[in-house]
Amino acid sequence: MGDIYIYDTLSxxxxxxxxFHPGRVGIYVCGPTTYDYAHIGHARPAIMFDVLRRFLEYMGYDVILISxxxxxxxxxxxxxxxxGKDPIEMAHYYAQEYLKDMDSLRVRRPNIIPKATRHMEEIINLVKTLIEKGYAYESGGDVYFSVxxxxxxxxxxxxxxxxxxxGARVEVSDKKRNPLDFALWKAAKPGEPHWPSPWGPGRPGWHIECSAMSMTYLGSTLDIHGGGADLIFPHHENEIAQSEAATGKPFARYWMHVGLVRFEKEKMSKSIGNVFLIRDFLKKYPPEVLxxxxxxSHYRKPYDFSEKNITDxxxxxxxxxSTYQILKKSASGGDASEQTxxxxxxxxxxxxxxxxxxxxxxxxxxxYLNFVNYAKDLHGPDARAALEFLGEMDYIFDLLPRGTGGDKEEKLIGLLLEVRNEERRRKNYDIADYIREQLEKMGIKIEDTKEGTRWYLI
Known part of the structure; x- marks a missing residue:
């Protein structure tokens, strides 16, 4: 394994x-709060940590990813x-839709996807520990962490x-000793979902769940804790406080934060009304585009989402x-050239x-793109070697086309192209253009070159 360097937000x-353990990496990434369909801002940290996980695996690490x-x-x-819906049922519906969107974007599912509602025992035990150690206090059925x-x-x-x-996400309450104190447990209100606890029926605060679930699966000290840059304060700040107060150990060795997705220099937000849902994006473009x-882009920098970036x-x-499809058709056995x-x-x-x-x-x-540009004109053993290299790198990037079809499909496409080219020779351009348009609607791109007509999936 070669040396890897990471920018750590904490230091x-x-x-x-x-x-912490040589050869093994435990990563915890904060996932979504599922009360609506996922937008393209949710996709960025998911994609970036997916590729980080793939890269670490490629480098020989055994990686456990929790989100x-x-x-x-x-x-x-x-x-x-x-x-007028049941909140838990609604949340679970949107959670499933989120996972479907991530599947479409080729984001491999985490090893474990814990949910707060299924870890109440761990959450309550962590709150009890913080009270016992003097870091938290009960007030009217609520429990707060004393910053x-x-x-x-x-x-x-x-x-x-x-x-x-x-600018803090601070809840005003006369139950708090300090305005910055944050809720670990919230007393139940009429009609809200709740669970029994030593402080009465209630539910967890926003921050405590991540500490409880991450430490349940990865231990007291995580290797990498990640999420969007908007979570640095207060969410991750509060996670550090409550976790380290409970264990007396560093909570994470490295903190990685992905820059926000912006639209016209503004943060993408439902309250502003500039949100683009992943499901809507996928109606217009292949998922690999996003x-x-x-x-x-560099993961730490904000990303300005725009139509221009899509078209670029x-x-x-x-x-x-197209290069991948060309290489598949032109590859053959033998030893590649020294240049390739x-x-x-x-x-x-x-x-x-x-x-x-x-x-x-x-x-x-x-x-990678420089090599693709070099490889597009290769043939024979050189094409085969280039194809193998692109496949090797695709373990990390996962951008190559999928589902290229079987032998029968390829022969059928070839037959349609013969018909199209014959119609072009006869100057029946309306028919030739119609065949091209219909193939492109099916995701088959046609490219006329000096060497003949090529096709590839889009």
Whole structure:
């Protein structure tokens, strides 16, 4: 395994990656609160941590990825009340739709997808521990974490306590001793879902679930904790406080945060009304377009979603797919040339080097596309070697076309192209164009070249 460096949000430095157990990596990524269909902002951290997981596996690590689903929360309850639905059933429906969207985007499912409603025992036990250690207090059926008791509160977001109220997701309550104290347990209100506890019926606060579930599966100290940059404060800040107060150990060795997706320089938000659902995006474009858009950016920087970025990405994806189809048709056995072997070695070295340097997928993808551009004209053994290399790198990127069809389908497409080309020779362009249009509607792209007509899936 070569050295890998990661920018750690907590230290504010690029640090050499050294997991707690050599050869094994435990990653916890905060997942969605499922009260609506997922939007393209949800897709970015999911895609980036999916590729990080694949890269670490490619480098020889045994990776366990945990990503939760928050299925009980104020937002869920409020939305369910508006619609007259059961909040838990509604949350589970949207959770399934979220997973379907992720499947479409080629995001491999995490090893474990824990839900808050199924970990009440662990959550309650963690709250009890915090009370026993003097970090939390009960007030009128609620339980709050006392931020003043935890030394260095604010160390992740690099904020001073007196500056934290501005822009914080803080609930005002006369039950709190300090406005920054956050709820670990909330007393039940009429009509809300609730569970029995030592403090009366209620439900967990937003932050406690992630600490309880992550430590249940990965232990007291995680290797990597990740999520969107909007979670740094207060969510991840509060996770650190409650977890380290309970265990006395560092909660995570590395903190990785993915930049927000913006539209016209504004954060994508339902309240602003600039949200684009994944399901709507997929009605217009192949899912790989969104995957490629996000990989063609550095994960820590904000991403400006725009129609231009979509139109700029589609030709890149078509180039990858057309080259792959061309190589499949022109590949044959034998030993590749020294030039192609050298190009493959150099491309591989450059891609791995970029990913090892704070997971720079943008630079890695540029190297990948440079090789694709070189490979498009290869034939015979060189084409076979290039095809094998693209397949090897696709373990990480997962961008190559799927479902290329069987032998019968290929022969049928070939026959249609013969008919089209014959009609062109006869100058029956309306018929030829009709065949092209119908094939493209079925996801088959036609390309006329000096060597003849090529086709590939889009």
């Amino acid at each position: 504010g430095e690029r640090r050499k990656f050294e997991p 939760n689903i928050t299925d009980v929360d104020d937002k869920i309850i409020n939305k369910a009340n508006e619609l 003043e008791k935890f030394k260095n509160y604010g160390k992740l977001s690099h904020r001073k306590m007196e500056d934290m109220l501005a 995957r490629l858009m996000y990989l063609n 990405t589609i030709p890149l994806l078509e180039k990858i797919w 072997k050298m190009r493959i070695r150099n491309a591989k070295r450059s891609i791995i080097s970029a990913l090892s340097d704070d997971f720079n997928t943008r630079e890695a993808l540029a190297e």
